[in-house]
Amino acid sequence: MHDVRVAIIAITKHGAAIASRLAPQIPEAEVVVSAKQAEHLGEFANIRKVYQGALSAQIADLFESYDQLIFLVSLGAVVRLIAPHLKSKDEDPGILIIDDAAQFVIPVLSGHVGGANAYAEKVSALLAATPVLTTASDVGKTIPVDILGRELGWRVEAPKINITRVSADVVNQLPIAFVQEAGSKNWWTRPTPLPDNIHRFERFEDVDLERYRSILWVTHREIDPSVWQRLEERLVVYRPPQDPS
Incomplete structure (x- = not known):
């Protein structure tokens, strides 16, 4: 099983600041940031990738290159961005969203098979945030049939x-x-x-x-x-x- 490939994606000043807090705690993560916000990144050893233009043009490559995508972007915007690229829960990466105040971490896609729920709990612990889990087996604290063991x-x-x-x-x-x-x-x-x-x-x-x-x-x-x-x-x-x- 390969190492988990993680991207932290920021498009705002506050998002860049949160990415700068989070990145050093997740050594495997790479920070993907718009050129406009790159100057707001702090100092950390993680790889940083600066893109030009619209985030929508980066989504196909992000889906191909990473297992977990952590967006510091609004939920509605992320849903619209990823919708054209969705294939199946066996293929899509885990999608997580962190709000601009780093209070909540929301796994949006591939919660079980893609590991987004587990990764959301990990990120929440690192940020002292609240994971917002909506998968029934996680909310009910019971057996996740599709990934048990x-x-x-x-x-x-x-x-x-x-x-x-x-x-x-x-x-x-x-x-x-x-x-x-x-x-x-x-x-x-x-x-x-x-x-x-x-x-x-x-x-x-x-x-x-x-x-x-x-x-x-x-x-x-x-x-x-x-x-x-x-x-x-x-x-x-x-x-x-x-x-x-």
């Missing part, structure tokens, strides 16, 4: 419709069976307790499939097509790395 090397295995439906069941607090037959036990990383609607099992055979609305199954087993068919859109499988023999 990603930092542990787990791969998710399920049709997209399953991930969507199971995610809805999780955030709506329906009964969920979490079956873990493989992988690290340290997958729950939130400071809050595991929600009461998530019930743990050590074997798939121990789950009463009529009782639980959805199943999250961490396993190395081959899963028979009949199981997928029986559970329709209720099953998401995670594949942890195989232990070296």
Whole structure:
């Protein structure tokens, strides 16, 4: 997995000042600033890129060159700027916005798969700001079905419709069976307790499939097509790395 490529983009005097505060705390970040505001940048070791003309002309290159884009630009302006360049949550970079007073950090795009939510929390801590998270699983402090175990090397295995439906069941607090037959036990990383609607099992055979609305199954087993068919859109499988023999 490559290092995260981060750009901090400023177009105002206040934005340049905030970028100057933030950049030294994120060594991997590069500061992208308009020529008009470059003189307002402070001293820091990060790479700085000065562009001429309109920010809109820079967006395509920013999307291609970075994994996280931190805009010190208004929310409405950013939405209009990025709209023509959006492809999918699997391809788009994480988009974050910091207001001109550095009070709030808002992940706008690719919160889960793109990592913007996690990065917003990191940036908020650095600025003593408030992260504004709107993703249901983050607000509800529950399992993020689409990226669970990603930092542990787990791969998710399920049709997209399953991930969507199971995610809805999780955030709506329906009964969920979490079956873990493989992988690290340290997958729950939130400071809050595991929600009461998530019930743990050590074997798939121990789950009463009529009782639980959805199943999250961490396993190395081959899963028979009949199981997928029986559970329709209720099953998401995670594949942890195989232990070296």
